[in-house]
Amino acid sequence: MLFHTWPFLAFMLVVLPVYFALRKTRLWLPWLSAASYFFYGWWNPYYLLLVVYSTVLDYFLVLLMDHSPARAAEAGRVRGWSAGDAVMRRAFAISMAGVAGIVVAGVLGPATLRPALAGLGVLVLLMAAGAWFASRLIWLFVSLVNNLALLLFFKYARFLVDNLNAVLGSFHFPGRLPDPSTLMPFGFEYLLPVGISFFTFQSLSYTIDFYLGRVERERHFLRFATFVCFFPQLMAGPIERARHLLPQFRKFPEVRLENFTDGLSLFLVGLFKKLALANYLSVYADRVYSNPKAFDGGALALGTVAFAWQIFFDFSGYTDMARGVARLLGFHLILNFNNPYLATGLGDFWSRWHISLSSWFRDYVYIPLGGSRGGRLLTYRNLFITFLVSGIWHGAAWTFAIWGMLHGLGVLVTRELEQSAFYRDRVPRIAKQSAVFIFVAFTWIFFRAETLTDALFIVGRILGSGWRSLQVPALMVVLVAVVWAYQFLYESRFRELLRNGVVRVGLAVSMMVYLCLCSSGGGAFIYFQF
Amino acid sequence: MSDSSPNKPELGPDGAPLPAFGVNEMRLGAGQWVAVALLFAAIVLGVPRCWKRVERFDTGPDYRVPYSLSRDYWLYSRRLEQVADPKALVVLGDSVVWGEYVLPDGTLSHFLDREAGATNRFVNAGVNGLFPLAMEGLVRHYGQAIGPRKVIVQCNLLWMTSPKADLSAVKEESFNHARLVPQFRPRIPCYRADTSERLGICVEHEFGFLQWAGHLENVYFAQKGIPQWTLADDGNDPPGYPNLYRNPLSQITLSVPTPFGGDPDRGPASPRHRAWDRSGARPADFEWVDGAVSLQWGAFQRVVECLRGRGAEVLVVVGPFNESMVAASSREKFLQLRGQVVAWLGANKVPHVVPDALPSELYADASHPLTEGYAMLARRLWQDPGFQGFLTQRNP
Incomplete structure (x- = not known):
């Protein structure tokens, strides 16, 4: 059962009232x-x-x-x-x-x-x-x-x-x-x-x-x-x-009005991410990735960026909905995403992306392997193995293994770079964020491509062929830009703006109307396949 | 505005800080949710109503919902609401009433108007691609405007020629107007939409705003969702994207396109407008589904009951079916089925007319007359005492 489908609504309409009635028994x-x-x-x-x-x-x-x-x-x-x-x-x-x-x-x-x-x-x-x-x-x-x-x-x-x-x-x-x-x-x-x-x-x-x-x-x-x-x-x-x-x-669940309003807030944002954003971006990304030979380098690069945002909205949207539903029931689930595309390093990225899995691998793979206790080389070996295992966890294909290895390498490189004062203090934050995003988007090619051959073809064409007839979907760019700007705003000193009640109400109503007008229903979550 | 200070960590059962709420501050308090609900309700209830005032929708004489808008049920409902004259008769049915091979001035309602010497007395409320199971949904959910008035409903036996046409076959089929058929009861074996889709359709039937959203897609965005429309390709290789830089809002011209007269696929000048046997068709040995088990006939009965339940006075026209297309081997079953239909109508005191079959050369296929066929059918109906009796009865 998927959160964004009608059977789930029917399910909740049965489960919630009975749960509330039984919560003290x-x-x-x-x-x-x-x-x-x-x-x-x-x-x-x-x-x-x-x-x-x-x-x-x-x-x-x-x-x-x-x-x-x-x-x-x-x-x-x-x-x-x-x-x-x-x-x-x-x-x-x-x-x-x-x-x-x-x-x-x-x-x-x-x-x-x-x-x-x-x-x-x-x-x-x-x-x-x-x-x-x-x-x-x-x-x-x-x-x-x-x-x-x-x-x-x-x-x-x-x-x-x-x-x-x-x-x-x-x-x-x-x-x-x-x-x-x-x-x-x-x-x-x-x-x-x-x-x-x-x-x-x-x-x-x-x-x-x-x-x-x-x-x-x-x-x-x-x-x-x-x-x-x-x-x-x-x-x-x-x-x-x-x-x-x-x-x-271990205790009777405490369900307060705040649980309800918080749960709905999280659920609405998650639903919007999934139906309005992820599903929309998937139209372009799927089209490009299902037949990469039909597209030039520009379209493939754009499809890759679309997928980078699609998978973020899809998975973080699912997590938001999961956390929202848990809140409705009176439980707290851990935060799983923290604006990962604003990360300034690969290590930072993994402390913001799928946090619950990253910390799982840290605690049960990386640390048992020795963590950072055995000097630089051993630390890097442990990191590399951990990311390789993480890649394979995502799927049974060489593309996932390569994706994991690339991230492992990326983490090693950014760790090394961060040792230098120039990189740490002189390189502007926005440049680091952009570099991380570009690298992460590049690795998504291996994650998304149907086969390793496709992935290598896409990389070759993006780097090699001319971007002859780049056709940029304006609405897609506007939507992603708005979300990115929102995230930047959230991490800036103008954050208070977003806490304004009128802004929140306006955003919530806009999301609901947009969902009614423009959402494309259906579509399972990408991470269900893992 | 209530705000539960997101910066202050919440404590869990073990006294440890609980995870942060979220990262982007879309956290609404109870008061804010009330405001959201009120605003949303105002938009949802108000916008479709206002839209009817703002959007131009011209329905001249012989108007029928354009073929391209056959699935715009919100528009259909609006069309019925526009039939203000209580003396106007609504003619309800499938593509036979709509006029599959003919122009708007070659349809049954047009020729009935001509017989009556009136304009717009008979309203073409047919929908292309409709069938009784879908007609049931159309009448129930989008035909509320058909209240206490006279309604002519056409019963097309074509839908009972085989289990496939009856939709009672087990093999999965895709068919028109799936959003109108009963989603759960009675079960349609060949309809395999998943539960979510079925529930979604049920919600849409009750939620006018979603119907209105569908209207926008149908009229202005080539039957696509607005985001999908922006990414629609032109079918070339490599594909081009003509809508990438178009402003979706500029598509909304606030005017429902009117059907133009020169439809190349319909009317006497069209190559499709010819007798059935000149198209290579031959008499067929139809299987015919027994009335007792037919899903389509069951739905038709419910349509009649629903309309009568709303106070409408219903006349059923059984046919016209092209009997020349019925092979001798299945003719008996055909007559038997028609007998069952007529018997039910009689037993339930539903006024009905079973016009004689038209000359074979006036049919384009098994059930659709050509323009001259409609003219003859209208004349025959007009001369039928039962039809005249129905017309002269006092309005309900």
Whole structure:
């Protein structure tokens, strides 16, 4: 279900009143989780199983971690199931029974189930090991394997298989790896579940944080389930941390008039960004990128700039709506965008763009790799790896990997530049902002192009061919210029102007009228595919 | 104006600062939202009404909504509102009433006017591409102006010639006026719009401002959204964009284009205006959908009931169908179906006329007469005692 569609309005018209009526009772949480599952299941009910599975497993893995000794030395002393506590003994027995059940099902059950059972079998064996050694590390490993395996299978398997088969083919190897769709049980369709990268990362952050002692175990299953599937941010973030969102679910939600007005404010801005701006820019960007050979360098450059703004409006619009809906329900989600195109460096850009993902990678990839603790070279290696992983997170294609690497390189270069006093103090801010925007827009070519060949063609034509008949869509330029000017104004000393009540009311009414007159409905959010 | 000081961080349950509200200060308080609601309501309610006063809309004799504006339902509604004379008869129907192959002065309403020796007594309220399921939506949502007055509704059996025409086939079809068909009940199997689109259409039916926005798109922006219009290409390779630097506001000329007389696709001078068998058509073995299960016939019944519910006095003209195009093998089914239609009309005391089929050479296809065919049909209707009885009854 998409925020900017009529079914969502109908959904909210049912969910909100009941939620308000139940908010002082114990039923508010079941209602919220039921609404969240309905919201997700609306798209494809079968993939609800994945969310539920991931939730249940991580809930129990953290429970088991909680029953395992905190320190490795203690875990080492607990050898064998007789020495563990009752929970460990039960976990071991259930795991072994599970292994037996999987073997029986594999032998007697339908053949299409076997690949899934094999994967599950490995996982259950790992769990048995975790119970045997009563090891937190193994439980964490199980959670990582499980979540990443889901992601790997549904998002990257086809990409990996295609590339491996290409490599095997080039060596004239007779065998071929099967297409992942053939591994789906009962002939289910092999589709990328919407938002899988988001909910797996959110759930994973909880297990990692618990392992690192950053959060308490959530004992209430439904509360944890609601944390994972909270519908405003389930599909495309912001990727919330347990220590921020879970405490908000531990008390009766407080819904004040301010929540309502703030929620509506955020939602309106998000809706405007999506329907009026992103969808409009997509008309031009899609046209250019779907057939780049038909356009000259100027049009391709313009299409790239259009896409740069499209993806910003699309994703930040989604986030605004998500935060607005959460506010209506009495919850606060973290800020995910902070005028990223006003950044003065690539590092600054990533502290403003998709903040929840950047901080996730910082906390769970960059810092575990060593962060900036090992000198300049190691720091740069860690940064580069982090950005490469971030690129691959966005999609299973070489274009995304290159996009990530380019950003990694960009961050290294701007970090180096910022070391010099000349760049830091003498280069005008506007020049830095422009340079960052141009670089980021350039990298979007790889992000948006259908194939690597297309991306390279577009780069070549932008840099090489004459910009013969540049036709600039005036309305598009005006809209983007107004938004950019607004953002500049916001970061300037004239900010107070924007706080004027008349200005706000005027802007809100203008947005609503524009939406009625000019919005192009429909169109899924770009980040849903990740 | 209320303002909850965005600079002051809010505290969460654990006492830690909560995230900032947003970055661009579009944070409205309750009072401001009330102001927004009032202003928006004033615009939404006021602008379409004012627009009717400002925009020129000339409807001379024999006016019919132009082909290019067939989907401008707001304009259709406005057209019906303009029929002020309570004695005027509204002639409602599909392209047979509208006059697919003929000019405005070759339509059924024109020739009925001629028989009556009057001007604009019979109002052409046909819409090109309409069919009963869409007519139901048109009458319900955009035909409120048809109140207690006499209405002639044409029943075209063409829409029951096959499950595909009846829209009861399972295979997905795209068809005209999908925004007018029932979106949820009764279910149309071949209509596969998603729930969001269906709900959006339902909202549009109730929200005049959106209809008016659609009117602007239809009349001034070539049936495109305004932003899409600015990026419309000319279809060349490489494409050109003729509207890139045009001011969209300058397109709004405040005048609805009037249909010009010299339509090259219609009228006796047009190559399309010829007898059906000269176009290579042959008699067909129609499947015919039984009246008991036909979606189109069910919709037609609801149209009649809806109009009568509003106090309108309805006369149904069944046909004229080109019986020469019905192969002998399916003729019996045709007669059976027509019998079902007539029986329902009789049982519900709906005045109706079933004119004899016109000479075969006066049809352009299975249901559309040529200009002379309309003239003959009007003459026959005028001479029909049932038709005369309907005309001479006191207005409801």
